[in-house]
Amino acid sequence: MGLALLLAVSLLLPPQGKAAPLDELRRPSIDELYFLIIRDNDAQLLALEGGQIDLLGDIARFSDIKRLSDDERVKLYLAEGYHAFFLGLNLRRSPWDRAELRQSLWEAVNRRQIVRDVFGGYALPLFSFLPPASPYTLVASTSDFNMKAARERLRQKGWRWSKRGVLICPGEDKPLPKMKLLTPTAQVAPTTAEIAERICESMRSLGIPIETEPMDFSMMVARLDRRDFDAYVIAWELSRDPDSLYAFYHSSMDVPGGYNISGIRKPDLDEALESLKYAANEAEARLAAEKVQTLLYEYIPQVPIYSRYHIAALQNEWQGAIASLYMTPDNTYSLLSLRHENKKAFYWCLAEEPRNLNPLSASSAYEWQVLSVIYESLLAVDPFTLEDVPWLAESWRLDTVSKGGKEKTRITFKIREGVKWQDGSPFGASDVKATIEFLKKSAIPRYFDSVKDVERVEAADNTLTVTFSGKSYWYLHQIGGLPMLSAGVLSSLKDWRRLPEEDIIGTGPFSFSKYKPGEYVKLDKNELYWRK
Amino acid sequence: MNTLNNYWLRRVLSSLLVIAVVLSLNFFLFRLMPGDPTGSLLDPRFSPEAKQELLKSYGLDKPLSQQFFMYVKQMLTFRFGISFMSQRPVWQELAERLPNTLLLLFPALLLSAVLGTLLGVAAAKGRGRLTEKAVLLSGAISFSFPSFFVQLVLLLLLAHAFPIFPLRGSLSVPPPTGFWNLLVDRAWHMALPIASLVLLGFGSWALYVRNLMVKVLGEDFILLARAKGLRENEVLWGHAFRTALPPIVTIFFLSLPGVISGAVITETVFSLHGIGKFLLDSVLGHDYPAAGAAFYLMSLVTVICNLLADVVYTFVDPRISFRRLR
Numbered sequence: 001m002g003l004a005l006l007l008a009v010s011l012l013l014p015p016q017g018k019a020a021p022l023d024e025l026r027r028p029s030i031d032e033l034y035f036l037i038i039r040d041n042d043a044q045l046l047a048l049e050g051g052q053i054d055l056l057g058d059i060a061r062f063s064d065i066k067r068l069s070d071d072e073r074v075k076l077y078l079a080e081g082y083h084a085f086f087l088g089l090n091l092r093r094s095p096w097d098r099a100e101l102r103q104s105l106w107e108a109v110n111r112r113q114i115v116r117d118v119f120g121g122y123a124l125p126l127f128s129f130l131p132p133a134s135p136y137t138l139v140a141s142t143s144d145f146n147m148k149a150a151r152e153r154l155r156q157k158g159w160r161w162s163k164r165g166v167l168i169c170p171g172e173d174k175p176l177p178k179m180k181l182l183t184p185t186a187q188v189a190p191t192t193a194e195i196a197e198r199i200c201e202s203m204r205s206l207g208i209p210i211e212t213e214p215m216d217f218s219m220m221v222a223r224l225d226r227r228d229f230d231a232y233v234i235a236w237e238l239s240r241d242p243d244s245l246y247a248f249y250h251s252s253m254d255v256p257g258g259y260n261i262s263g264i265r266k267p268d269l270d271e272a273l274e275s276l277k278y279a280a281n282e283a284e285a286r287l288a289a290e291k292v293q294t295l296l297y298e299y300i301p302q303v304p305i306y307s308r309y310h311i312a313a314l315q316n317e318w319q320g321a322i323a324s325l326y327m328t329p330d331n332t333y334s335l336l337s338l339r340h341e342n343k344k345a346f347y348w349c350l351a352e353e354p355r356n357l358n359p360l361s362a363s364s365a366y367e368w369q370v371l372s373v374i375y376e377s378l379l380a381v382d383p384f385t386l387e388d389v390p391w392l393a394e395s396w397r398l399d400t401v402s403k404g405g406k407e408k409t410r411i412t413f414k415i416r417e418g419v420k421w422q423d424g425s426p427f428g429a430s431d432v433k434a435t436i437e438f439l440k441k442s443a444i445p446r447y448f449d450s451v452k453d454v455e456r457v458e459a460a461d462n463t464l465t466v467t468f469s470g471k472s473y474w475y476l477h478q479i480g481g482l483p484m485l486s487a488g489v490l491s492s493l494k495d496w497r498r499l500p501e502e503d504i505i506g507t508g509p510f511s512f513s514k515y516k517p518g519e520y521v522k523l524d525k526n527e528l529y530w531r532k
Numbered sequence: 533m534n535t536l537n538n539y540w541l542r543r544v545l546s547s548l549l550v551i552a553v554v555l556s557l558n559f560f561l562f563r564l565m566p567g568d569p570t571g572s573l574l575d576p577r578f579s580p581e582a583k584q585e586l587l588k589s590y591g592l593d594k595p596l597s598q599q600f601f602m603y604v605k606q607m608l609t610f611r612f613g614i615s616f617m618s619q620r621p622v623w624q625e626l627a628e629r630l631p632n633t634l635l636l637l638f639p640a641l642l643l644s645a646v647l648g649t650l651l652g653v654a655a656a657k658g659r660g661r662l663t664e665k666a667v668l669l670s671g672a673i674s675f676s677f678p679s680f681f682v683q684l685v686l687l688l689l690l691a692h693a694f695p696i697f698p699l700r701g702s703l704s705v706p707p708p709t710g711f712w713n714l715l716v717d718r719a720w721h722m723a724l725p726i727a728s729l730v731l732l733g734f735g736s737w738a739l740y741v742r743n744l745m746v747k748v749l750g751e752d753f754i755l756l757a758r759a760k761g762l763r764e765n766e767v768l769w770g771h772a773f774r775t776a777l778p779p780i781v782t783i784f785f786l787s788l789p790g791v792i793s794g795a796v797i798t799e800t801v802f803s804l805h806g807i808g809k810f811l812l813d814s815v816l817g818h819d820y821p822a823a824g825a826a827f828y829l830m831s832l833v834t835v836i837c838n839l840l841a842d843v844v845y846t847f848v849d850p851r852i853s854f855r856r857l858r
Contacts, residue, residue: 038700038803042684046692047699066577218816221574222566236574245577257570257580319670353619353805355625445586449579497619517628518805520705 022389024390025336028509029530031344035337035370035521038349048074048313055349057312057369057446062120065311074313076330077321080124081310082131085192085235087181087199087303092263093230094210095169100157102300103149108206112145116197118191122311126304129245129296134288134328135386136242138293150206159207167207168214180213182220189217191387195305197232202480224261231307232261237365240386241287241477247299248271249292264301279473280400280409317341332373335338336509336531354521357512358433358499359483360444370521371483374422375506378413378432379480388476391508392416392484393464400471407471408455411479415462419530421486422511429459434487436466436479442496450478543842547835554831559603568592569616590616600673603728603824612825619818622825625810632702633806635722637795640729647730647783648737655738656745657768667738674735683728683801690724697724701802725802729795740783744776751775778849789834810848 009402036053038044045064047053049071059065059076061163087109096102111125130137158170166175168219181203196212203210210231215223223229238244247253250273253260272295276288312328314321320337321329329338330348338346352366358369378393381526390396393413401410419427434459439447453475456467468475489503504512507530510523570583570592578586587593591602606613612622648671655667666781691699698704708714749772757767775857796808807826814823 034705036705037805040801040803041807043687043700043801043803046687049694050692050699051701109611166634216816218818219566234574237578239577244576247579256579259576355615356620358619361619443585445578445589447580448582449577453579474682497614504759515706516703517708518632518803519701519703522706 001525005208006120008110012337021378022333025333027527028336028525029339029344030335031347031525032346032513033373033510033523033525034345034347035350035354035523036347037353037518037520039351039353044349044351047349048315051315053436054318055312055330055346055348057310057328058351059311059313060308064124065122068313073316075316075321076120077312077323078122079310079324079326079328080131080133081326082133082238082240083235083308083310084126084238085233085305085307087305088224088229088232088262089232089302090227090229090231090357091301092227095167096230098169099154099299099512100159101167101208102303103204104206105151105208106140106142106300106303107146107150107153109199109202109303109305110145111305112393114195118194118198119306119308122309124307124309126307128304129248129293129302130242130289131191132307132500133237134238134240134242135385136289138290140297147205165207166209176207176209179210181210182223182229182232183214183413184217184220185214185515187323192233192235199233199305219246225256227261227263235308240381242276242285242292242475243474245289245292245296246277249273249296250277262301264299265457266295266299269295269299277474278471280407280471281398281473285473300320317343318346324382326381330369331381332509334530335373346456350521353518354515357501357504357515357521358497359485359504359506360442360496360499361446362437363446368375370523371506372508374504374512375483375485375521376508377481377483379477388480390416392419392432393480396476396480398473398476400466409468409471409473409475411466411468411476413464413466414532417462419507420528421507422505422528424488425488427484427486427507429462429464431484431487432457432464433457433459434490435482435485438490438493438496439482440487442495447482451480454479464478477517543839546746547839550835551828551831553744553783555604555607555828558827559600562818562820562823563596565818569820574733579610583759586816603820606821607824607828611820615814615822617813617822621820624855625822626807626825626829629805629807629810632804633795633799633808635702635718636725636806637729637790639722640726640733641728641787641790644733645787648734649741649780651734651738652741653744653745653768653773655742656749656772659749664768665740671735671738672744674732675739676735676836677732679728679732679795680797682732683725683798685723686728686731687801697721702804725798725804729798733736741776741780745772748772748775770851774848778845781844781848782841785837785844788837789830811843 036047036211038047039054041061041064044053044056045067046070051073059068068074071327089102091097100226102381110188111127115121115123115125124132126132127140128137135145138384154167160168162168162175166173168175179202181196183193185192189193193212193214200210200212220232224232236244247259248258249264249269250292251260251265251270252258254263254265267293272288272291275287276292279285279288304337310328312330314329318338320339320346322331322333323329350366350369352363352364354367354370356367357370359375362368362371376392378391379388379396380391381387382389394416395414397412397414399410413432415429415432420429436451436454440454441453454466455469458465466479484507486505489505493499493503501515509526509529509531511523511526513524515521568587569592570586576818591599604836605614610623612626614620615622615625618625628714651667651671655664657666687699691697698721702718704717704721708717754767757771795806796812798804799806813819813824
């Protein structure tokens with residue numbers, strides 16, 4: 001059974017290193033790009049099978065994956081993603097303030113069985129605090145389910161079991177009180193609710209008297225915000241960078257609105273997290289990330305459970321998709337390289353309404369699915385290595401300068417020449433400067449953290465220099481990942497919340513044409529695109 | 533005449549009071565709900581400071597009394613403010629969705645009511661015969677099937693296996709050119725969702741009307757009408773049905789506000805851009821302006837429909853007369 005599943009998963013893995021390198025990407029061969037809005041999962045599948053859509057991303061249901069893998073008209077792609085599902089614990093309360101109990105819990109949850117039973121093998125058991133695709137992930141050496149070892153660890157630390165099999169804390173007479181594990185309801189999140197039940201079973205096997213408490217998701221988040229819980233389960237969509245570590249585990253984030261929900265407060269961990277956050281370069285960042293994760297394996301403030309694969313399906317007749325172990329073909333690179341013998345229109349499924357096509361305020365993944373092919377950034381991510389690659393910036397240099405006895409990061413970007421906005425005006429360093437300054441001045445929530453430390457921006461010819469008030473390697477990704485907006489558009493914009501449709505102008509391979517709410521978004525090939 | 537004026541004045545005043553209560557509840561209940569609009573924003577890249585900026589941009593950093601007066605002003609002027617989730621004017625979002633919802637639910641309600649009523653009357657007329665058994669059985673089946681199941685089966689059969697109807701949306705992509713082509717395209721897209729709702733909805737009407745008619749047909753005045761030698765159709769429609777009509781009209785008008793609230797499942801299955809999903813997302817996402825506006829509109833329509841039901845009563849029920857009250 002296990003071998004069959006492994007084989008099934010490996011058959012879906014994309015061939016490595018066969019796609020065209022990024023340098024070979026050219027102007028798209030697709031003339032018209034339609035994002036078709038189909039919300040229902042079954043309707044999405046029927047549309048793909050009926051040839052009404054060419055690309056369907058984010059396929060999650062096991063039955064759908066199985067059905068599509070038997071369909072010769074489509075090709076399925078699978079990639080490790082940034083999804084991570086955790087069992088969270090409240091370290092402010094007994095018994096979760098005891099490290100040995102959390103360490104035993106790590107061994108007592110059978111992640112492999114959960115993945116097998118709930119996802120039919122189409123997910124990864126998670127043994128790390130960062131998602132599997134992140135280049136900074138350090139995987140734990142202890143990665144197997146071992147209930148015997150978990151019990152033995154507790155016994156050695158003085159824990160006992162009552163006649164009913166409930167754990168008794170060292171130095172206490174009474175068994176542990178009954179606890180609750182918060183979970184969204186099965187109606188809203190069936191797999192999460194099922195996994196929560198399974199985790200509770202594992203915990204009860206260890207002697208922890210716990211039951212699930214299903215509730216509305218917003219109510220659950222409110223309980224977490226109030227820190228009114230024993231344990232909970234939650235899924236996160238994290239990123240390539242290890243920035244979630246600081247947010248989840250630094251003591252300064254154990255405040256209202258902060259994400260240190262478990263309430264871990266350890267001076268050595270704080271110190272390591274600060275080294276990570278304020279690392280001067282990538283080498284320092286890697287070292288610090290490793291140290292943080294080593295400490296986390298000792299403290300275990302939450303227990304990683306599983307990570308979902310990203311699975312997408314593409315009609316077979318389209319050739320040249322760019323996919324890797326980390327990226328399914330639903331990406332901008334694929335749109336530059338996909339070609340078809342006789343079709344020039346491409347239909348990509350959008351699973352939700354893109355209610356807001358303003359890059360300054362758009363927040364959902366569906367909105368960015370559209371915007372990311374219109375707007376570009378200074379840097380991009382190599383889909384094969386996950387390294388930074390030059391995009392609107394041809395090159396960059398990161399320096400640490402000393403000013404007034406304080407170390408500051410200064411990044412110098414060489415801006416690509418010959419790039420034009422979709423309205424025909426030239427793109428240059430002054431546009432980048434205008435974008436950064438506009439975002440900082442307007443204190444736009446989405447970009448607040450990315451630009452808050454920017455001290456000075458200077459543009460001269462095709463060189464842009466950004467000086468920050470502090471020192472951090474991550475400033476490169478924060479600035480390098482900003483969507484670039486035209487200085488002309490920004491200068492006439494009175495309110496950042498209201499970007500007229502005619503001002504949706506980027507440098508990307510497709511330009512905005514029409515949005516028919518509830519139906520589709522149509523983009524046209526950008527004939528002025530800088531890749532020839 | 534004075535009695536008439538006093539009656540309508542009282543009805544209008546009580547309706548205004550209902551709207552005032554709904555307006556206040558709309559404001560306070562949403563704020564009493566656990567969590568705030570940033571709660572659904574689960575992103576570790578969003579620092580607590582950035583979340584504060586977000587609340588500030590929503591105007592939620594202002595005192596509650598100030599927020600309340602702004603809200604009342606927005607509702608009374610039908611401006612509704614900016615949606616927290618989309619950052620677009622709420623009226624714009626509603627205006628985009630309302631036509632689709634009305635186009636889906638109003639014909640569906642009308643057709644269900646007409647078909648159900650005709651079948652109900654036919655069942656009552658043919659009591660004990662095959663007609664009644666067929667109506668009772670089909671009504672019970674229509675009434676008891678879950679909507680998502682019926683709609684998915686219809687979609688699978690008539691849009692996939694036998695692709696007579698489109699799979700999704702209310703328009704072809706790219707849309708056809710020309711007014712008539714667009715009209716036909718729209719009708720083609722709406723046919724299956726409307727048919728599914730009629731299929732699911734006629735049963736309750738048929739059973740309800742049948743029960744009403746069976747009761748009325750057993751009354752003495754029907755016996756008298758028959759004894760007078762009136763034709764059966766005249767007895768059925770002119771006497772029995774007219775007597776049964778007021779409760780049917782009431783139910784119809786009370787169903788109308790549902791047309792505004794939309795049908796979440798139908799809109800999701802057929803990928804229709806309607807109010808139902810918008811309302812659900814707004815409530816779950818603590819989008820106060822959007823949810824507040826939608827509930828306010830629904831309460832307005834409910835109040836207006838109740839008033840309309842009262843007006844229509846005076847026409848359909850000869851026993852109601854203000855003169856007699858005096």
